[in-house]
Amino acid sequence: MQATTVAKEIALRVEELSYSYGTRVVLDRVSFQVEKGALIGILGPNGSGKTTLFRLLSTLYAAPAGMITLAGSAYPAQAAAARRRMGIVFQSPSLDKKLTVAENMVHQGHLYGLQGSGLRKRIEELLRLFGLEERTRDLVETLSGGQQRRVEVAKALLHEPELLLLDEPSTGIDPAARRDFWRHLFALKEQKGLTILVTTHLLDEAERCDRLLILDRGKRVAWETPSRLRELIPGSVLSIRSPKLSEMEGALKQLWADRMVRRVDGALRIEPRSEESVEDVMRDAASLLQRFGADVTALTVSQPSLEDVFLHLTGHHFESQTEESHGT
Numbered sequence: 522m523q524a525t526t527v528a529k530e531i532a533l534r535v536e537e538l539s540y541s542y543g544t545r546v547v548l549d550r551v552s553f554q555v556e557k558g559a560l561i562g563i564l565g566p567n568g569s570g571k572t573t574l575f576r577l578l579s580t581l582y583a584a585p586a587g588m589i590t591l592a593g594s595a596y597p598a599q600a601a602a603a604r605r606r607m608g609i610v611f612q613s614p615s616l617d618k619k620l621t622v623a624e625n626m627v628h629q630g631h632l633y634g635l636q637g638s639g640l641r642k643r644i645e646e647l648l649r650l651f652g653l654e655e656r657t658r659d660l661v662e663t664l665s666g667g668q669q670r671r672v673e674v675a676k677a678l679l680h681e682p683e684l685l686l687l688d689e690p691s692t693g694i695d696p697a698a699r700r701d702f703w704r705h706l707f708a709l710k711e712q713k714g715l716t717i718l719v720t721t722h723l724l725d726e727a728e729r730c731d732r733l734l735i736l737d738r739g740k741r742v743a744w745e746t747p748s749r750l751r752e753l754i755p756g757s758v759l760s761i762r763s764p765k766l767s768e769m770e771g772a773l774k775q776l777w778a779d780r781m782v783r784r785v786d787g788a789l790r791i792e793p794r795s796e797e798s799v800e801d802v803m804r805d806a807a808s809l810l811q812r813f814g815a816d817v818t819a820l821t822v823s824q825p826s827l828e829d830v831f832l833h834l835t836g837h838h839f840e841s842q843t844e845e846s847h848g849t
């Protein structure tokens with residue numbers, strides 16, 4: 522049977538977008554287009570331009586060059602129309618902590634001209650979706666950081682936007698709350714078919730997105746699914762930990778001049794040769810143990826991570842680290 526592919530509707534189109542602070546170019550001709558209902562991660566190390574792109578997408582900044590079109594509204598010219606179609610959650614909290622969850626939601630609803638039973642129903646539905654129905658009458662200041670972030674998102678969705686923009690939504694919340702937050706994000710995508718764009722510098726969050734825009738120093742270095750990105754590095758990656766890392770790095774670069782040997786988070790990561798099978802990599806691992814055995818504290822063979830992909834694409838480290846992994 523012949524497979525038919527149905528072209529999906531494009532929710533957001535970004536064309537040749539550039540931005541400078543003074544003479545400093547921080548976004549350089551970035552283009553991408555997002556299908557309706559997709560969860561997109563905008564990933565990049567600190568300073569790569571994510572927040573600037575977020576501000577342009579959310580109409581806070583007007584781009585001096587390029588074009589953004591959200592569901593037919595091109596901005597800056599049609600910024601007001603586009604703005605009504607999007608829900609925005611900024612990095613800095615926007616809730617009034619001295620008001621209850623419901624009061625915060627009602628105020629937001631009024632800003633969008635929502636009133637009465639329609640507004641009440643919408644608030645109930647959203648708080649249920651985000652697992653907050655029990656906290657409706659509680660002061661925001663009594664909620665955990667993760668719950669407050671969920672209220673922020675619920676609030677941003679009151680006017681039924683088509684696009685949800687989230688700027689580093691996990692900032693300041695612990696890993697368990699982060700996982701919970703992402704679970705709710707998925708539920709939202711599944712149940713409402715919302716298009717979601719989320720900026721992050723956390724590689725484990727990026728793994729969960731349908732597609733990633735990877736920025737480095739203001740340039741688009743990739744626009745792909747996480748699994749396709751990992752395919753850029755065919756095969757398994759070897760990783761070695763040792764107290765004698767520098768010595769080992771020098772020796773390995775001589776031994777395997779034809780392979781990428783890099784230092785990541787206090788370990789040496791060695792990319793496979795393109796034709797290498799897992800068995801070949803295992804043999805390499807055994808030969809390393811034979812040669813450096815006494816100095817090796819850990820040796821692992823694993824699938825390439827997005828960190829490996831970033832190194833592969835840019836030739837340098839993803840400077841920021843995940844909240845759960847720290848190293849050099």
Ligand SMILES: Nc1ncnc2c1ncn2[C@@H]1O[C@H](COP(=O)(O)OP(=O)(O)OP(=O)(O)O)[C@@H](O)[C@H]1O
Pocket residue numbers: 542547565566567568569570571572573574722
């Ligand atoms: N108001 C500003 N004036 C001048 N330069 C700025 C301004 N805001 C950001 N920059 C610079 O622009 C570049 C991109 O910054 P941006 O905040 O967009 O990056 P980012 O990827 O969001 O980083 P972070 O994860 O640290 O927030 C950085 O080099 C930053 O120093």
